[in-house]
Amino acid sequence: RTVVREARFARLKTDFVSSVSHDLRTPLTSIRMFTETLLLGRVRSEEERREALETIAQETERLTRLTARILDFSRMEAGRKAYTFAPTDLGAIVRRAVAACKPLIDEGGFTVTLELADGLPAVAADSDALTEVVINLLTNAIKYSPDERRIVVRLRGDGAEVVLEVIDHGIGIPRAEQQRIFEKFYRVDCRRTTEVGGSGIGLSLVQHIVTAHRGQVVVESTPGAGSTFAVRLPAAPSAGSDDGADPGHRG
Numbered sequence: 001r002t003v004v005r006e007a008r009f010a011r012l013k014t015d016f017v018s019s020v021s022h023d024l025r026t027p028l029t030s031i032r033m034f035t036e037t038l039l040l041g042r043v044r045s046e047e048e049r050r051e052a053l054e055t056i057a058q059e060t061e062r063l064t065r066l067t068a069r070i071l072d073f074s075r076m077e078a079g080r081k082a083y084t085f086a087p088t089d090l091g092a093i094v095r096r097a098v099a100a101c102k103p104l105i106d107e108g109g110f111t112v113t114l115e116l117a118d119g120l121p122a123v124a125a126d127s128d129a130l131t132e133v134v135i136n137l138l139t140n141a142i143k144y145s146p147d148e149r150r151i152v153v154r155l156r157g158d159g160a161e162v163v164l165e166v167i168d169h170g171i172g173i174p175r176a177e178q179q180r181i182f183e184k185f186y187r188v189d190c191r192r193t194t195e196v197g198g199s200g201i202g203l204s205l206v207q208h209i210v211t212a213h214r215g216q217v218v219v220e221s222t223p224g225a226g227s228t229f230a231v232r233l234p235a236a237p238s239a240g241s242d243d244g245a246d247p248g249h250r251g
Helices: 002-039 046-077 090-100 102-108 127-143 191-196 202-212
Strands: 086-088 111-116 123-125 150-158 161-168 216-222 226-234
Touching (some): 046 127, 086 127, 090 102, 090 111, 090 150, 090 161, 102 127, 123 127, 127 150, 127 161, 127 226, 202 226
Antiparallel strands (some): 086 123, 161 226
8 A cells, every 4th residue: 555655646746747847838938929029029009019918917927826836835845834823804815816816717707706794803814825725716716617607705704713615616526536635736537637737736735724724624516516615714812812822923
């Protein structure tokens, strides 16, 4: 069993390197092509020039996010990822993440509906890290919803917790795969996964970040009917309370 497990892990790492190389090559090719077009004066109008510059900006942002994700993963694996916790409005986090994903949402023709309950308590959180969680979940929902392009992002209270749900109507995940998708490098073996590419670390990052926030991430999914990823986080203690002491900085 040990030999089989090690061989499988080695294959997953090889697939990871291959996927990352592909993910890097695609935006770099696009950036180079549009830069050359501008330098050689091949644009015929101001509108075309603006479109080329917008594409370069979008692909640069895509490269930045991919690089940051890989660096974060490396730090987490080495136990060197630090979080800075402060009382945080999850609604603001959701809006920031949706804004960051807007080019991808528009490009794919998706409709993203926000259902954010009023009066929710703050959570003790690292806002940048939780923004990355929402972006990862939104990106996954977009990747794996080729037909029904509707996504709901819901924020609600549940007792002493705040619950974030990202709901898609995509291809779904077989029950046997639903726990394994949080393993590093693991990707569901299906045609859609091959088509969209990816590194296989996004959901591993999500779980690491949520666990560091004393929360839990779970998935409910039916093949062919979509998936709901739910992130449950404890509400921040009210002023003057000693419950749930500030987590401080930890990896």
